[in-house]
Amino acid sequence: MGCWLLFHGSHLLCCGSSMTSKESIAVFGSTGSIGTSTLDVLERNHTRYKVAALTANTDVDTIFAQCLKFQPSYAAMGVPSAAAELARRLAQAGCATQVLDGPDAMTRIAVNPDIAIVMAAIVGFAGLPPTLAAAQCGKRILLANKESMVVAGDLLTQAAKQGGASIVPVDSEHNAIFQCLPESNRCSPDGGPQGGVSSLVLTASGGPFRQLSLEQMQSVSVDQALNHPNWSMGPKISVDSATMMNKGLEVIEASYLFDIDESLIEVVVHPESFIHSMVRYIDGSVLAQLGQADMRTPIAHALAWPDRIEAGVEPIDFIRLGSMHFEAPDHTRFPCLALARRALKMGGSAPGVLNAANEIAVQEFLEGRIGFVDIAKVNSHVLQQFESAAPESVEDLFSMDQSARKFALDYIEHEASKPVA
């Protein structure tokens, strides 16, 4: 295992508390679950950080209020009409925030030399272009947008290496592993299997349907799928947690982030979600990171590493917690986890194809056009049909993503069952 995440000599090492000027950050996806939690942490630490840019897709009300509060230099929206509306409202309110427009507005923010830190919290494949651009020009990337690592693992890690960027994981499991890895594995560009690490253990809550039979899952509603027992998250990742595709995507994410073989990444279901993940060592030691199910902890850690800052998170009360439980994941009821492992072993474009199919399937489920168990069927079907080729450029990734989406939509139109009303 070699972890290239953080390099000696990068700008990272001068990001400690001794800095006098504020560190400037762009929050991509600022109106979402991770985006709003990030702004909460930034507000608590406003003497250290300056919010330089905010971006969203369509939610003008929320980003408008955020612009008034944080006074960023720039804002951008994924949808042009939303950008125009935001610009109009900000001008009317006398706010100096400049709304960038055009298809490359997000990327222009990501490469702006005045911005040192990028919070990548757009959901889905849409987050890839600004994240890749930030990697190419050496930013400190706080990576929540797991789909960009799933789709473009090799390209993204190569771009970060070449551009001198650092990627600090925000996904709670990967952030936990990052915290539990030995210092040598975090800082060596050509790590190798150092530090006595034997495997990574990703924990999974099991989601809202952990105890349902396959038959019961046939008739679950969108609201039930969105009702995660422990975490409050955006709709896409909530559905991914219910199918356990989220854990599958996280196995792929971990493999690229930590440069470790799929066979050395275990998954264990831990319904209380206090242990966020673990690292096993060859001497039998297991290091775990614990915390509340509150994303402000990994966000604050990723922001300030190697320092620690306030996150507004309650300490764990171990006496009230009492006990923790562990069980094996059930691949029959949750086939998406095994599909993700298969895609990772296939390599090349397979993880991206699976991701594209899953984004379509989740959207169709959320919009009531397919049932919950159809998500896994769509994913399995699309993955089976594709030959895995090695994407050599971002253009390759885009065309593969587009054809996998089209394939998933065709399958849904002709084959998938309708949801139970």
Ligand code: NAD
């Ligand atoms: P969310 O749906 O709450 O927010 C998504 C954000 O992305 C919004 O600001 C939205 O405006 C923006 N966005 C959506 N589509 C866009 C597009 N096409 N162009 C530009 N912006 C777009 O999602 P979330 O739960 O905050 O998750 C964000 C990312 O973080 C996901 O990749 C998710 O897997 C990851 N993540 C989330 C959590 C969590 O607790 N929410 C935990 C770990 C990882």
Ligand code: MG
């Ligand atoms: Mg996670």
